[in-house]
Amino acid sequence: xxxxxxAVDGLREGRxxxxxxxxxxxxxxxxxxLRHNCFVHIDVEGATAAAEMADALLQGCAREGVRxxxxxxxxxxxxxxxxxxxxxxxxxxSKVRKPRAARRNATVVSRLDLAGAIDxxxxxxxxxxxxxxxxxxxxxxxxxxxxxxxxxxxSSSGSAVAVASGAVFASLGSDTGGSVRIPASANxxxxxxxxxxxxxxxxxxxxxxxxxxxxxMARSARDVALLxxxxxxxxxxxxxxxxxxxxxxxxxxxxxxxxLRIGIPRNHFPVGVAPVIRAAMDASxxxxxxxxxxxxxxxxxxAVASMAELSRAVVYAEATALHGQALRQVGARYTPQVRLxxxxxxxxxxxxxxxxxxxxxxxxxxxxxQVFSRCDVLQTPTxxxxxxxxxxxxxxAGPALWELLAQLVRCTACPRDSTVVACRSARNTWRDRxxxxxxxxSLRCSSARRRYRCRRRCIxxxxxxxxxxxxxxxxxxxxxxxxxxxxxxxxxxxxxxH
Amino acid sequence: xxxxxxxxAMLELSSLSGIPVDDxxxxxxxxxxxxxxxxxxxNVAAAQGAFDLDQWLFDVEPSGYLALLEQxxxxxx
Numbered sequence: 296x297x298x299x300x301x302a303v304d305g306l307r308e309g310r311x312x313x314x315x316x317x318x319x320x321x322x323x324x325x326x327x328x329l330r331h332n333c334f335v336h337i338d339v340e341g342a343t344a345a346a347e348m349a350d351a352l353l354q355g356c357a358r359e360g361v362r363x364x365x366x367x368x369x370x371x372x373x374x375x376x377x378x379x380x381x382x383x384x385x386x387x388x389s390k391v392r393k394p395r396a397a398r399r400n401a402t403v404v405s406r407l408d409l410a411g412a413i414d415x416x417x418x419x420x421x422x423x424x425x426x427x428x429x430x431x432x433x434x435x436x437x438x439x440x441x442x443x444x445x446x447x448x449x450s451s452s453g454s455a456v457a458v459a460s461g462a463v464f465a466s467l468g469s470d471t472g473g474s475v476r477i478p479a480s481a482n483x484x485x486x487x488x489x490x491x492x493x494x495x496x497x498x499x500x501x502x503x504x505x506x507x508x509x510x511x512m513a514r515s516a517r518d519v520a521l522l523x524x525x526x527x528x529x530x531x532x533x534x535x536x537x538x539x540x541x542x543x544x545x546x547x548x549x550x551x552x553x554x555l556r557i558g559i560p561r562n563h564f565p566v567g568v569a570p571v572i573r574a575a576m577d578a579s580x581x582x583x584x585x586x587x588x589x590x591x592x593x594x595x596x597x598a599v600a601s602m603a604e605l606s607r608a609v610v611y612a613e614a615t616a617l618h619g620q621a622l623r624q625v626g627a628r629y630t631p632q633v634r635l636x637x638x639x640x641x642x643x644x645x646x647x648x649x650x651x652x653x654x655x656x657x658x659x660x661x662x663x664x665q666v667f668s669r670c671d672v673l674q675t676p677t678x679x680x681x682x683x684x685x686x687x688x689x690x691x692a693g694p695a696l697w698e699l700l701a702q703l704v705r706c707t708a709c710p711r712d713s714t715v716v717a718c719r720s721a722r723n724t725w726r727d728r729x730x731x732x733x734x735x736x737s738l739r740c741s742s743a744r745r746r747y748r749c750r751r752r753c754i755x756x757x758x759x760x761x762x763x764x765x766x767x768x769x770x771x772x773x774x775x776x777x778x779x780x781x782x783x784x785x786x787x788x789x790x791x792x793h
Numbered sequence: 794x795x796x797x798x799x800x801x802a803m804l805e806l807s808s809l810s811g812i813p814v815d816d817x818x819x820x821x822x823x824x825x826x827x828x829x830x831x832x833x834x835x836n837v838a839a840a841q842g843a844f845d846l847d848q849w850l851f852d853v854e855p856s857g858y859l860a861l862l863e864q865x866x867x868x869x870x
Contacts, residue, residue: 505858537859537862539863601840623811635823643827643831647834653853
């Protein structure tokens with residue numbers, strides 16, 4: 296399966312045609328929709344028409360001998376159902392809002408259009424981005440791209456599944472407490488939570504404006520760097536977007552990791568990490584070390600343990616403030632779980648919310664000064680446990696559910712960080728290129744086969760008991776259990792671990 | 794761990810704000826979720842006990858998160 300960069304190069308060199316790519320994408324999207332429920336809307340006509348125009352433009356440029364405009368010309372992408380597209384309703388995967396056509400494009404949507412990307416449609420998500428598992432009682436659960444029995448992760452569930460299943464080359468998600476990183480990890484793709492303020496949020500749904508960021512998702516770190524170059528930079532409308540100069544991400548991402556200091560936390564993050572995840576992390580560290588990185592074991596400041604909950608105080612308070620009027624007027628239209636989460640801010644006193652906003656400044660400074668004076672990036676797991684099944688994390692799953700959900704978000708709820716597949720790499724502010732350099736390097740070093748074996752071990756750890764053991768029957772059952780993933784193993788070509 | 798608000802207190806808050814909470818069970822779950830967040834703010838405050846009031850009053854700007862991120866990036870160069 297091609298990645299975004301390969302598709303862009305193929306189109307420019309005339310080896311590929313956008314119409315063919317889009318036709319293939321539509322077929323895969325329909326299949327993915329049936330199996331995984333990852334789309335809300337597939338725009339067949341719009342995408343086909345745009346692909347024909349892109350092909351005409353590419354052919355014209357080839358005739359004239361000029362470089363085609365737009366970094367993503369002719370490649371199909373899609374985005375979470377929370378970014379406005381003129382003339383199309385944005386539902387936020389909910390039945391609360393009346394479907395009303397948007398009157399403008401979100402800045403990120405306009406930037407993808409300007410770069411020549413073809414919008415294949417909108418993707419399923421957790422209702423109002425309030426959920427980390429991919430369950431959604433309003434639009435139907437989005438299911439894992441590798442095995443529909445397992446969760447897709449959320450809230451950008453459809454964004455991850457559409458990329459992992461090959462329906463689109465890249466997608467947009469949003470991240471507040473792990474909403475890009477968790478589904479990216481659960482589906483084996485690359486997702487980035489950029490530094491706050493790097494990508495403008497004009498025209499995108501808010502959950503917690505003090506923390507929300509928009510994040511690109513794709514099949515390789517190089518692809519994410521390409522998307523970041525298109526998306527980053529102030530738009531003059533989002534007061535919280537930075538006009539700070541941006542580096543050339545694509546150029547930076549291929550530089551390798553020689554001399555890079557990778558911090559290995561001794562406390563907080565390693566607690567409760569499942570052995571299979573630990574092994575995958577160790578394997579990726581060994582690869583990075585072999586590629587020239589220096590490993591630096593270090594202690595994380597105690598305050599980090601409270602940072603996750605600190606950010607939760609901000610998210611809950613702001614979410615309740617945003618949804619307050621709708622909860623009063625049309626509260627019954629919310630699904631019960633989301634209504635509960637959207638109401639949690641009721642129990643957070645206003646002074647404590649403001650105090651949380653105040654505290655995050657000195658805590659962040661302390662964290663950066665203590666940790667990033669000693670290393671350039673931190674390696675931590677994204678999800679410290681094997682991906683749970685959907686029934687384990689459903690509302691009726693019993694008391695174990697809460698512990699499982701807490702584990703799911705334990706490593707992603709800290710304020711600033713980014714993810715490289717299953718191993719998350721947090722980095723200093725505005726150094727968004729560093730984690731992807733690590734990811735790129737580990738990909739270069741590890742063979743696809745080794746990564747595939749690693750994935751098989753993870754799946755086997757989650758396989759039903761009847762599949763375990765060495766009897767012939769168990770082997771056959773295991774083979775059946777692994778079959779759908781084996782067919783898709785090339786999706787994991789660009790993964791660093793798992 | 795501090796005690797979560799009682800369901801009665803949550804129902805009163807709900808009535809005060811006009812944001813409906815169906816019953817005591819829902820109120821209890823909201824209170825439990827909020828209690829963990831409130832506890833975290835208290836924990837951070839306890840861990841940073843030596844923080845000077847002057848800094849709060851003159852230096853810390855709660856809306857200065859983006860500016861701080863930019864400044865930290867500059868410091869790191």
